[in-house]
Amino acid sequence: MNGADAIIKCLEKEGVEVVFGYPGVAICPFYNSILDSEIRTVLIRTEQNAAHAASGMARVTGRPGVCAVTSGPGATNVITGIATAFADSIPLICITGQVNSELLGSDVFQEADITGAVESFVKYSYLVKKAEDIPRIMKEAFHIANTGRKGPVLIDVPIDIQNASLGKFEYPEEISMRTYKPTVKGNTVQIKKVIKELEKAKRPIICAGGGVLLSDAQHELRSFADKHRIPVVTTMMGIGVMPTEDPFYFGMVGNNGKPYANRAMNESDLLIMVGARVADRAVSQPDLITENKVLVHIDVDPAEIGKNVGPTIPLVGDAKHIFDDLNAEEFSCSHEEWIDTLNEYRKTMAPKRKPNPDFVDPAELIRLLSLKMKEDSIYVADVGQNQIWSCGYHIVRKGMFLTSGGMGTMGYSIPAAMGAKLAAKDRQVVAVCGDGSFQMSMMELATMRQHDIPVKIIVLKNNYLGMVREYQHYTYKDHYSVVDLSGSPDLEKLSAAYDLPFLRLSDMENVEGVLDEFLKEDRSVLLECLIDPYDLVK
Amino acid sequence: MKRIYSVLVENRSGVLCKVAGLFSRRCFNIDSLAVGETDDKNVSCMTIVSSGDLRTIEQVEKQLNKKIDVIKVKTFDESQSISRELMLIKIKYNKSNRRDIMENCEIMKAQIVDMSTHFMIIQICDVPERIQLFIKMLQSISIVEVARTGTLALSKCTE
Numbered sequence A: 001m002n003g004a005d006a007i008i009k010c011l012e013k014e015g016v017e018v019v020f021g022y023p024g025v026a027i028c029p030f031y032n033s034i035l036d037s038e039i040r041t042v043l044i045r046t047e048q049n050a051a052h053a054a055s056g057m058a059r060v061t062g063r064p065g066v067c068a069v070t071s072g073p074g075a076t077n078v079i080t081g082i083a084t085a086f087a088d089s090i091p092l093i094c095i096t097g098q099v100n101s102e103l104l105g106s107d108v109f110q111e112a113d114i115t116g117a118v119e120s121f122v123k124y125s126y127l128v129k130k131a132e133d134i135p136r137i138m139k140e141a142f143h144i145a146n147t148g149r150k151g152p153v154l155i156d157v158p159i160d161i162q163n164a165s166l167g168k169f170e171y172p173e174e175i176s177m178r179t180y181k182p183t184v185k186g187n188t189v190q191i192k193k194v195i196k197e198l199e200k201a202k203r204p205i206i207c208a209g210g211g212v213l214l215s216d217a218q219h220e221l222r223s224f225a226d227k228h229r230i231p232v233v234t235t236m237m238g239i240g241v242m243p244t245e246d247p248f249y250f251g252m253v254g255n256n257g258k259p260y261a262n263r264a265m266n267e268s269d270l271l272i273m274v275g276a277r278v279a280d281r282a283v284s285q286p287d288l289i290t291e292n293k294v295l296v297h298i299d300v301d302p303a304e305i306g307k308n309v310g311p312t313i314p315l316v317g318d319a320k321h322i323f324d325d326l327n328a329e330e331f332s333c334s335h336e337e338w339i340d341t342l343n344e345y346r347k348t349m350a351p352k353r354k355p356n357p358d359f360v361d362p363a364e365l366i367r368l369l370s371l372k373m374k375e376d377s378i379y380v381a382d383v384g385q386n387q388i389w390s391c392g393y394h395i396v397r398k399g400m401f402l403t404s405g406g407m408g409t410m411g412y413s414i415p416a417a418m419g420a421k422l423a424a425k426d427r428q429v430v431a432v433c434g435d436g437s438f439q440m441s442m443m444e445l446a447t448m449r450q451h452d453i454p455v456k457i458i459v460l461k462n463n464y465l466g467m468v469r470e471y472q473h474y475t476y477k478d479h480y481s482v483v484d485l486s487g488s489p490d491l492e493k494l495s496a497a498y499d500l501p502f503l504r505l506s507d508m509e510n511v512e513g514v515l516d517e518f519l520k521e522d523r524s525v526l527l528e529c530l531i532d533p534y535d536l537v538k
Numbered sequence B: 001m002k003r004i005y006s007v008l009v010e011n012r013s014g015v016l017c018k019v020a021g022l023f024s025r026r027c028f029n030i031d032s033l034a035v036g037e038t039d040d041k042n043v044s045c046m047t048i049v050s051s052g053d054l055r056t057i058e059q060v061e062k063q064l065n066k067k068i069d070v071i072k073v074k075t076f077d078e079s080q081s082i083s084r085e086l087m088l089i090k091i092k093y094n095k096s097n098r099r100d101i102m103e104n105c106e107i108m109k110a111q112i113v114d115m116s117t118h119f120m121i122i123q124i125c126d127v128p129e130r131i132q133l134f135i136k137m138l139q140s141i142s143i144v145e146v147a148r149t150g151t152l153a154l155s156k157c158t159e
Helices: A003-013 A025-036 A047-061 A073-077 A079-087 A131-146 A159-163 A188-200 A210-214 A218-228 A259-267 A319-328 A336-348 A362-372 A385-393 A413-423 A435-441 A444-451 A466-475 A491-497 A511-519 B015-025 B054-066 B095-108 B128-138
Strands: A018-022 A040-043 A065-069 A092-098 A124-127 A152-158 A204-208 A232-234 A249-252 A270-274 A294-299 A313-316 A378-381 A400-402 A429-434 A456-461 A502-505 A525-530 B002-010 B032-037 B043-051 B070-076 B081-092 B111-115 B119-126 B142-148 B152-155
Touching: A003 A025, A003 A131, A003 A159, A018 A025, A018 A047, A018 A413, A025 A065, A025 A092, A025 A159, A040 A413, A040 A444, A047 A065, A047 A073, A047 A079, A047 A092, A047 A400, A047 A413, A065 A073, A073 A079, A073 A092, A079 A092, A079 A152, A092 A131, A092 A159, A124 A131, A131 A152, A131 A159, A152 A159, A188 A270, A188 A294, A188 A313, A188 A319, A204 A218, A204 A259, A210 A218, A218 A319, A232 A259, A249 A259, A249 A336, A259 A336, A362 A385, A362 A429, A362 A456, A362 A511, A378 A385, A378 A413, A385 A429, A385 A456, A385 A466, A400 A413, A413 A429, A413 A435, A413 A444, A429 A435, A435 A456, A456 A511, A491 A502, A491 A525, A502 A511, A511 A525, B002 B015, B002 B054, B002 B152, B015 B043, B015 B054, B043 B152, B054 B070, B070 B152, B081 B128, B095 B111, B095 B119, B095 B128, B119 B128, B128 B142
Parallel strands: A018 A040, A018 A065, A065 A092, A092 A152, A124 A152, A204 A232, A204 A270, A232 A249, A270 A294, A294 A313, A378 A400, A378 A429, A429 A456, A456 A525, A502 A525
Antiparallel strands: B002 B043, B002 B070, B032 B043, B081 B119, B081 B142, B081 B152, B111 B119
16 A cells, blocks of 8 residues: 555545546556545546535535645645635645655755645645655544634645555544644533623624534524524625525625615624624624624634624634524523514615616526525525625525635636535536636536536626726726626537537526526536626616 | 743644744734744744734734644733843954953853954843843944844743
């Protein structure tokens, strides 16, 4: 057995079923050994997307997604994918090949100091120096990636270490890391304090972030909110914690969120922030969420508490454990007037759109699409104006909503949707992107064809980088710079080139029929929707 | 506000880079940083002096604790700790100022540890303020080179 065999063996022990990646000489021993394993390999068309695909898979399975790429440019290309996962706390194992360990530091062909380069985007990284260390490192890496605040772990393996023979293989049962013991159970005294505040509160609200989904605590949170009739809002990463049409759900907060959600959060007298970073897009004015109110901040990462706002009651722990503990407490709180007020806000403050009838209205399209999709479907939104429409109009029932919230990485949706589809073969997976973000990942159409991954793709086409254009409209008074997407390919011809069925919607006439056709059968389809380039700026 | 962090870390390659990188990425100041092995050869101690407001100080501590190679973080301010710094300073002297230099050394409890016909190296171990003062005292003489360890600190003994 050599080092590469040992890595594969460890992946098997961890229950890994798919590895996304791109080979090169420095990772060839790994890709040679994987042939003797049941693990499926997916040849992605650029390394960044290997990390995105692994991220999509991780978000569906709740276990770390795995990608493996070569040294030098392979490793540096994957950085954006790693940073994207890091910003959203997605568990990832990224294995990079490296040049011969004796040549490290001499700038040989395809050498890159990848552990140095990714330092600020990984939860941890390893440079393997002895083949004997592989089982321990792999065990630790999976543990680190998927516990506490989850995140990517990079393992850099020089080619000679992959080829070095390993005496005997023993996968450790236990982890012994004296420096890493995340707190998952909430402090009882703090929990009692929260209950006491809830009993007093007249206008309580819960703001749920992506951490709730990562801890798989949506069920516990919903029971708590239901039982005590506490309204819930979410951040972008928290979409899906509550079904969109739940009477206690009041939408997404933030500068792209629902005005009534922001108002609800600002006017509350007790705000329970859980698994959310309180970053600038969700909370543009941190003073407003601390003013005249009790702020409870629940997070598994103690460093997030107090980073952007100083809470009244800090509560470190895993959301699932904490809501279990909260659900076990008997208490009563009453705030019917508050619910009435919020329902009134929802009715009167809903954003009004004036769609151009000559084009497809993306908002209505997304709303209809989500109602036609199967209940448990996975919707993957890209980045740009399309993301804002997706967040605003997609209706989550029992499914999932995936997007790159923290890093806002364009091109995320197609590879992430592929990862999600491979993790949930019997669920419908739809990627919705703009024509800018589509072109950042369109090379993956080949991957979908090659590996038969039936992801459905919608391209909202307006021939512009819409979000930047919108910004230039407001900030630079229509002084548009480098946002025109002329020269983009004819998507019908492109679909034909990849042998993919193609559909087009030019306006809202027959939208239902086309969507039915699009969603029919479990196959890849590309649907182009022509939207008004002036939407959102008029 | 000045704050001293005594950080015990795993003695592995790359750890210094991870800790220093954390400070630069999060825009925390480093006034000084000193690293050395402890009585346990697997553990190094980093003494970091940083400054910032209360929130920054709390964040520095939390972010340090988050690093997987960090074993323990102790923080204290100057009044709660014994801190020392070692400086080696090479100066160019001549007959007329040699006596003054020696007197200064005596006052400051500094030692001349090496000497040639024109140059000498003086060693001083003291609190950072007195080291600064000593540099000031020697400024009228020509200073050739200075090497300082940065502050080392331990919290004061308590029963």
